[in-house]
Structure formats: C-alpha cells, structure tokens
Amino acid sequence: MAVEVSVIATSALGDRSYLASDGQVAIVVDPQRDIDRVMYLAGEKGVRITHVVETHIHNDYVSGGLELARITGAQYLVAAADEVRFDRIPVSDGDQVAVSDSMRLRVVATPGHTFHHLSYVLDEATDGDWQPTGVFTGGSLLFGTTGRTDLLGKQHAHELAHHQHASARRLADLLPDGAEVWPTHGFGSFCSASQSDAPESTIGREKAKNQVLRLAGEEFVAETLGGLDAYPAYYAHMGVANFAGPAPVDLTPVTRADAAELRERIAEGQWVVDLRHRKAYAASHLAGTVSLGLDGPMSTWLGWLIDWGAPITLLADTPEQVADAQRELVRIGIDRPAAQATGAAEEWATEPRQVRELRMADFPALAAARAGNTPAGLPAADVVLDVRMTNEWKAGHVGGAAHVPLPDLPKRLTDLPAGTVWVHCGSGYRATAAASLLANAGREVVVIDDTFDQAQAAGLEIVTEA
Numbered sequence: 001m002a003v004e005v006s007v008i009a010t011s012a013l014g015d016r017s018y019l020a021s022d023g024q025v026a027i028v029v030d031p032q033r034d035i036d037r038v039m040y041l042a043g044e045k046g047v048r049i050t051h052v053v054e055t056h057i058h059n060d061y062v063s064g065g066l067e068l069a070r071i072t073g074a075q076y077l078v079a080a081a082d083e084v085r086f087d088r089i090p091v092s093d094g095d096q097v098a099v100s101d102s103m104r105l106r107v108v109a110t111p112g113h114t115f116h117h118l119s120y121v122l123d124e125a126t127d128g129d130w131q132p133t134g135v136f137t138g139g140s141l142l143f144g145t146t147g148r149t150d151l152l153g154k155q156h157a158h159e160l161a162h163h164q165h166a167s168a169r170r171l172a173d174l175l176p177d178g179a180e181v182w183p184t185h186g187f188g189s190f191c192s193a194s195q196s197d198a199p200e201s202t203i204g205r206e207k208a209k210n211q212v213l214r215l216a217g218e219e220f221v222a223e224t225l226g227g228l229d230a231y232p233a234y235y236a237h238m239g240v241a242n243f244a245g246p247a248p249v250d251l252t253p254v255t256r257a258d259a260a261e262l263r264e265r266i267a268e269g270q271w272v273v274d275l276r277h278r279k280a281y282a283a284s285h286l287a288g289t290v291s292l293g294l295d296g297p298m299s300t301w302l303g304w305l306i307d308w309g310a311p312i313t314l315l316a317d318t319p320e321q322v323a324d325a326q327r328e329l330v331r332i333g334i335d336r337p338a339a340q341a342t343g344a345a346e347e348w349a350t351e352p353r354q355v356r357e358l359r360m361a362d363f364p365a366l367a368a369a370r371a372g373n374t375p376a377g378l379p380a381a382d383v384v385l386d387v388r389m390t391n392e393w394k395a396g397h398v399g400g401a402a403h404v405p406l407p408d409l410p411k412r413l414t415d416l417p418a419g420t421v422w423v424h425c426g427s428g429y430r431a432t433a434a435a436s437l438l439a440n441a442g443r444e445v446v447v448i449d450d451t452f453d454q455a456q457a458a459g460l461e462i463v464t465e466a
Contacts, residue, residue, distance in 0.1 A: 003103055003124045003133055005182060006045075008037055012297050012328050013061055014188025018136060020122055021047040022102040028052045028068060029120065029136045030184045033249055033331050035064040035071070051099055053077040053091075055138025055184060056117040057084070059151045059235045060191045062246045062333045077105075081116040086245035091118065101125060106132075110171065112164025113139030113147030113191070115156075119171060121179075134180030135203075141168045142186035144197030146212050150228055151191065151235060157228075161221040168212040177204030188297070190231040193224050229391040230407065234303035234332055241333050249330045254322065257313060257339035259350045262286065265313050265339070271306055273298075275316040275325050278432035282358040282447065284345040286315065291358075291436040294321055296429040299328040304407045305433075311338035318342055358435055362450040363458040366398075366422055370460070379444060382419025387434040388426055388452075396452075398424075399461035406430045413441045424448035424455075 008017040010032050018029040019041055026047040031038050042049050049072040052065045056079070066086055069076035077097065080090030091097070093109035106121040119137045123130040139147025146168060149160035181201045185191040197209065207213050212220055257265070266272050266288035274281050274289045275298065281291040290305075292298045294316075306312065312329075314337050316322045322340045329337065341348055349355050361369075361378055368374065369381040384401040386393060393403050404412050406425070421443055425431040428449035435445045456462045 003122065005134065006041060008041060010331065011188065012299055013331060015061065015184055016187060018182055020103065021045055022100055023047065025050045025100050027099055027105065030055055030138060031064040031068050033062045033064040033246060034327050035068040038068060049074045051075050051077060051097065053120055055119060055136060056114045057082050057239055057242045059238050060189055061331045062238060062241050066245050067248050079116040079118050084243050084245065104130065108171065108174065110140040110167035112149055112160050112167045114152060121175065132175055132179050134182055135171060135175060137171065137181055137183045139185045139191055140164065141171050141181060141206060142183040142192055142196065143201045144209050145186060145192055145194040147185050147191055148193045148228055149224065151231065157225055158221060161224050162217060165212055165217045165220045172203055172207055172213050175203045177202060177207065179203045181206060194227060229389050230405065232300055232304040233407065234308065237308060237333055250336060251326055251330065254326065254337045254340040257341050259348055261339065262313065262341060262348050263350050270311050270313065272313040272315065273302060275314060275321050278428060278449065281432060282360050284355055284357060286345050286348045287354050287356045288440055289315060289436065291432045293429065294324055298325065299332050301406065301433060303332045303334065305410060313338050314340045315348060316342050358439065358447060360447045360449045363448060363455045363460060366448055367458040367460050378446060379420040381422040383417050383421045385416065385421050385423040387423060387430050392426060394465040396462045396464045398455055399463045406434055409434055409437055413438065420444040420446065422446045422448055424452065426452045
C-alpha cells in the first residue's frame, strides 16, 4: 500500500495535525490535546501509531503528543535543543528515523517560528530507493505565507524572521517541486503571518506563490514584521504547559447550574458564556452573559478576553454543544468549566426581567441612521464602534467610527463616547460578543449583523490607512 497522509483539522484554531500511514503503522504529527480523534482515525484505518512527532513547542494550543505517545507506546520525537521536562526521543538536524520498510522521516532544522523548529521530510520506499513524498513544515513554510516570528517576544522577531527566510529556502532547495507541503498552521491560526491562500500545496507551487521564496531576505523581513497584528493573550500560557508536559484531558460532563446559581455567578462578575448562535442570543438571552457562539472561533476569543484562570460557565441549547465547547477549551488549557446549563434562556432566569433582547441591524440601516433617517424601532447611531483587529481597520474602515479591537474592549469600555453604540466587525460574530459586553456595562447597543464588504455598497464612506 502506498503511503497515505490524512489531515485532522482543528478549524476553530486554524491548525492541522496529520496521520501518515503505510497500511500497517502510522506517524502522527503535531496532535491536538483531544487525542481520541487521532486514535479513532488510526483504528478506522487499522494502523498502529509507532511515532508521534512535534515540529516545535506550540504557542497556540496545548499538545496531545505526550499523552498520545504514553497511551500508544509510540516514540515521541521532540527537538533535542528544547529543554522539556519529560522523557522524549531527542532529534536534531540530519537525523533519519526509520518508521517501517516503506516509510522514514528525515529531520530538517527550520528555525524561524521558534528557535529550535524542525520540519520532517516523509520519504517513501520506491523500487529499492527512497523518494520524498512531502514535508511536515509546522510553522515554517505555510501555504502562501510563513509562521509568524514574534511569538517568543518582539526582541527576537527580527532575528527569527531572517531564520524563517533561510529555512523556507532550505526546504525549497532540498525538495523536488512535486513534494507536498503539510503545515500545521495557516488556516486561520494567529500563528500564521498571514492567512492561507490554498487548501493544499507543493514545493513548486510555493516557489511560484510564496513571498518568502520570491523576496530577498531584508525585503521579506520588513514585509513580514510590518504586517503582524496582535495575537491571543492566552498564547503566553501554551508554551509553558507544553514545556512542562500537559496532563491528560477530562471531558466528562460539567456540573449543572440552576437559575439561582447562574444569577449568583453573574452577580460575582464571572464569565457566563452563551454558546448559541448570535441570532438566538439576540432574540432572548440571560442578562449578564457574553455571546460567543460555537459557530465561530469561540475558544480563541474567550481565551483572549478572560483573565487567565477565571471561572467559566457555559450555556447552550443541548448537552452536546456544551461537550463540543469543553473539547475546544481543553485545547487551549481551559480544562474544567465551573458549571453549565442547557435549554432556553427563560429557564436560566429567576425572574422575567433577567431575560433581555439585543437589537440587530445591517449596514444599510447604519447608513440611513447616519443620514438622519433611522429605521423604525432602532435608536440613533451616536457612536459607531469597529471591533476588528488593527490590520483590518487599516485596510478600510467606516469614516468617523471609533476603533477598539475586541480583545481590548473589556478594559476600554469607559473610553467610548456617550450615547447609543452601533457595533460592527467583519461578519457579526465579534460584534455580538462586543455588544454583549457593552450591554452588560449598561450601554444601549445595536449589533450590525452584516459583512463589512457591504458597508461601502450601503453608501458609507470607507477610509483606508497606509
């Protein structure tokens, strides 16, 4: 059987893990913490996991590699230069790892995303010789971009950007154009310097499309560092957990809270998160809660917004949605929510006045309101608030709007001018989260539940910054 590489996508975090197998044994690359997904796939394919490899010590999620290796008895390959506090097989540039008669790995040092980052070339036995099938690139060479170089601190970003340029070119020189590229990051992950431009790629395609292989070193460094935006605050805790050796996860059901307990938790200022779609939240929700629906990157924004270690209570339509949220949260080291409740918003309240609505509009309604023709049932647009990230704002924003990126909003609620706030983002997801925070602070608010590309078509002035 030919070597087969399967993708295990974690779309909420914008990452991919991989299972490469020859029909008998398998290699797992950069597994997420909920390893049951990996073991299910291996069982489905009837293969035994013999090797688990890490391209680097991850900054955006807690790894499942150590636990997967423990359970399966697989060899756990981690860069020798990384001073981890657990047993592993240390590997370095130039090492070759025999996996089976038909598969082997070659270790290639590709610093840039981190100082000790490794890539792994997957060779397949063909007619008595070895041929490279592809390369697991982690946070080095991505689809149309590279991994960002500032996650270990801004003081290292320039040096690591130079390393990143050299590492990508090393891979391009080492491998044939037809070799597959299998990155871990780049599918919405904040570990990526920019977003992926394709669902799959090869070395040849990257030579034609990727700026890291088309620009000289200093040009690449300047362009890369100039384009970096903020990254999630919880990243500060991921590397610490991964160096220490993450504990197994506990995905058993969370303690159920009744209406009285929910009211108490909200009164204490705890995070009570409504996982339902934003339209359901707008129609009816428990006052004091925050909207972060499971239909978007809930764990990324929650992990970024909270004070680390704060108790979190989850609200959802069904127990299955709570379980899905638990799975997302353990990936970023939030192991056990404090409580949960399911059902309808009215069941979570001790009295009817605790249930409230959130008004929604679109960009044409905003344009009408700013022109003095506020649609019936909506308040005047005294303040327009854009909660997108800084790079999004610079690329184009509504003239006269205030700008506070969503992660900064909890600490800047008092910075906004008085009056009714009409809040928008790029699609409505972040705007609804922001609106819930504003409403909890006593502000009158309207969510613009619309895509930003409709703003100019609605007649709103769009301003860009160089």
